[in-house]
Amino acid sequence: MLDVRRMQVLRAVVTSGSITVAAANLGYTPSAVSQQVAALEKQAGIPLLERVGRGVRPTEAGQLLSEHAAVISRQVAEAESALTDLRAGRTGLLSIRYFATAGATLVAPALARFRQDHPGIRVDLRMTDPQDPLAEVTEGRADLAVVVRPRDRRYEGIRFVHLLDDPYRAVLPAGHRLAAKRVLDLSDLADVPWVRGDGPGPCLDTVVDSCAAAGFSPDFVVDSEDYATAQGFVAAGLGISLVPAMGLANRHPGVVVRKVRGPEPVRVIHAAVRETSAGRPALRGLLAALRDPSTP
Template identity: 35%
Template sequence: MFDSRHIRTFDEVVRAGSYSAAARALGYTQPAITQQMKALERAVGTPLFIRVGRRMRLTEAGEALSRHAGVILDSIAAAQQQMAAITGLRAGRVRVCAFPSAGATLVPEALARLAVEHPGVRVELQESEPPESLERLVRGECDITLAFTYPGLQEQVPDELVEIPLMEDQLTVLLPAGHPMVWRRAVKLEELAHERWIAGCLRCRSNFLHECAELGFAPDIVFTTDDNLVIQSLVAEGLGIAMMPGLVLSFLVHEKVTGRALDPASRRQVSAYVLREHLDIPATALVLEGLRSVAANREGC
């Protein structure tokens, strides 16, 4: 294995023509140059210089190494510049996997701030619901995962992941505009036991069924879809009502749909997850801080 310092010294010896001239150029003593060249020759397993009178001449191995030395040093310099850009947040890549409502709310606002303050940091977006999104993180397919958990359900998070709580997202009920309860500020879930329901993703559906069971009824689920826009359209057409996260209310697209909070309040925990060692990567830490800031502002509204 070559030592980059020895390659740099070797290149200067070739350029200067002697150990003493190289020592003057690099600010070393001549014995230090000699020691480095001996160490380099031990590493390559053959002499690099021979003396011809008072001059030094490259051996065949020395000539071969000389042809590569400039490329090696240029590559090291380029790598050092790129590392400095990444650690200085002038460059970098972060892969973020988010569930749909977070991807439509928390993520864009955080990335807008990032684009202004650190335009060289690029973010790649992925979309997936937990637990699949957490499994992607463990497999190394993303760097940050946004996922949610419900207090009434047992959640198994892989041991190698670190959870960074972001916010509590209050659950709401989506009602069609003509529903008799749209005039209330909040609704009780048990009062809607007779309704037809539209259920969401597997984790949300499990929580919904759990909350209904706690109140003593089994809901009549007539449609199931992971697509929030489809759910809104179904509710708008009067085909059912749905229990949805509060984050969804910020991108309601149907005038015929209204969201009402639950009484008593029901919430889910929204968190970011990373592999422990990724907390020390500057670009990842920067994106996490942006998500924390955006989530804190939303929760405080």
């Protein structure tokens, strides 16, 4: 196999036309340059230089290897430049996962801000698996996932970065007897039918735990794992629901929304980040955009 370093020495000789000048340019002795060229000729199995007066010129084989050495130099320089851009967060790929209600409200505006400062970063953006929203991050297939942090579970190698608190609101049919109150006590909802807007997981856990703290268990008469659909059932008079504020971006015209207290259910939204990716400048920039005060 040809030695790339020796090929660069040959290129210096061919470019200057002199072993002595090439040695001076490289910071070597003429003897060291001659030894490097001789070793390369042995590897190549063919003469690479021939003497012309006081200088040297390349043979056909020497010219060939010198030209390839020039290509290698350019490629190495391009690789170094690309690596510098990658280290600085100017280029690269970020794989991001998110859940439905965080998409338009949180992730989309954050990415718009992020791209203003990082136009060279490619983004792979997909929704999480509702059954296991952290799977792709834990398995190394995604750099970041926007999640409602699961309770009572630890994830090795994952850092959770708090993004925002998303309070739940009571969603009532228009004209409901409780709609006259501006703020509802959670216990006011103990004896009414409920529409479930969350599937099993940390979001539903937040609702059920808050109801337990208020002294009751919600009577779910309709299951809907989608907030928009849940609002439709509420508008039809089938029950009331608790929907997080981020899930009310598109409010149904047939419902009214009221704040809740005693306690106020709040789902806590985090960015789950692989520890091995946390130091990347581009990822830090994305986290800053997600935590921007202008984010709802």
